[in-house]
Amino acid sequence: MNIVFTPYGWEWRIKRGDLSASLLRPIHPLHQDLAYFGGWKLVVIVLWLPIAAILAFIFQPTLNPTPLEIGVFAVAIWGAYLIRSMFLWLLGMITFWTTRVSALYELYFAVELLLSGRLVPMSLLPPWARDLAMFMPFQWTFGFPIEALVGTLSTTELLTGLAIQVLWILIGLGLVQLVWRAGVRRYGAVGG
Template sequence: MSDTAVRAPNSRQLHWRALRDYYRGEFVASTQVNLAYRGQVMIWVVTSVIQPLVMIVVWQTVAGPTGTVGGYTAGQFVTYFAILMVVEHLTFIWLMWEFEWRIREGAFSPLLLRPIHPIHKDIIDNVSYKIIGLFGVLPGAILLMIVFGADLSGIRPLQLLAFIPALIGAAVLRFAIEWVLALSAFWLTKVSALNNLYFSVQLFLGGGFAPLAVMPVAFGVVAQWAPFSWSLAFPVEVAMGRRTGLDILYGYAMQAGWIIVAIIVLRLVWSRALRHYSAVGA
């Protein structure tokens, strides 16, 4: 055969091509569904403003017009919770609430018949929803900053550039952790208690209740080694300029380390979940 003959693509090339086509088609379908129910999406987005609004009022009151708490002024609290609102929207997933329904109603079985891991559909649905929801979240965050007088003095172009990989790392880490948490529905008939416990821990150790610098020292020590702050507070602190240089690189490394751990655990739990699902006759 001539050296110029076209070689047939190998199985790996076909796999990635098929995966790319699947992502493209599924993203279009998911976006159409979200647009069809855009009213529900916007209601969810509007309700997501309530928590940062309450936190801003509380911590502005604590700090006072000229005082500081944990190195944060009243204006910096506004900036923190406004950015946190965006980060929260772009990193959270709802699947730990949905898996229980999927398994109870038998909706998971059709997903297992597809020649592709169910996690891929969840990734696409997640991204599609967040892109559409961002059209409501971003204006909401900007409005909070304007109304309550955000202090944007620490935000610089380089900090915003460093914020992007921090945000991506946070989103991947949180998706992996919460997908593992969702798999508990294969063994538990009611997962609400476990989910509420997780979100309570995430609220405090992740920096959702307050910046970690405001919390007791013990919280900060635990947060440095737990995955929660790296999936929520870290991108916010990078954007605000409260983490710079080697401190940012350290944060990237912690995110990467926890992502590896989460993926390993996910693979182990997934294989056991499938065996359990098959054993009970699903």
């Protein structure tokens, strides 16, 4: 669910001149990316459900989420997608000023792996790392949706988590708008 347009794609867009064509369209490229990957996710979910049913039958997990937890998970996974999209778009837009963003993306990805609950569950991190993660967007893209479904969070924590996701979406969207305006002014078409 959290596969989004990566900074590598930005390098490719600019080098090939595809961004120039996107700028001529009446829709913002961000909307195009969100719609493309969002639509693709709906197809993947439908294709994944039979596999999930077979795996659940084979391994019989002890997962008993309440309807509230299932609902929060369904909303949180899309919130996670939006947060991750905004922040990887921000990182990708660095290519307006440089031709390569891969080293920065690898550093970002390493920090994301460690502080999101993706590589190591948040509960296993040292207290200082959990505290740091609380003030960064990473936990809200992987750890929170998983914890919402596993059923370890109270109703207050579930609703607070959704509110924090909305906050990170708004912060990311605001930053994308600022960087987009500055970057498009700086953009010089190449390739294509």
